[in-house]
Amino acid sequence: MGSVAFSCRSLGESCEWALVAPTEAEVLARAAEHLKCAHHVPDLSGELRTRLTAAIRPT
Ligand SMILES: [Zn+2]
Numbered sequence: 495m496g497s498v499a500f501s502c503r504s505l506g507e508s509c510e511w512a513l514v515a516p517t518e519a520e521v522l523a524r525a526a527e528h529l530k531c532a533h534h535v536p537d538l539s540g541e542l543r544t545r546l547t548a549a550i551r552p553t
Pocket residue numbers: 502507509510511528532533
């Protein structure tokens with residue numbers, strides 16, 4: 495199994511935060527935590543979740 499990567503900049507944020515995780519579910523969980531802490535996004539709404547999922551890339 496490979497891993498997947500996500501960078502906050504792909505959401506249009508001027509933010510250098512990025513992560514690599516073994517599964518898309520883990521990326522979503524950790525990205526949700528980062529968005530809450532760093533960008534004051536309380537939860538992943540439908541539209542944001544869709545954009546986030548689309549921004550996840552295989553490494
Ligand atoms: Zn960020």
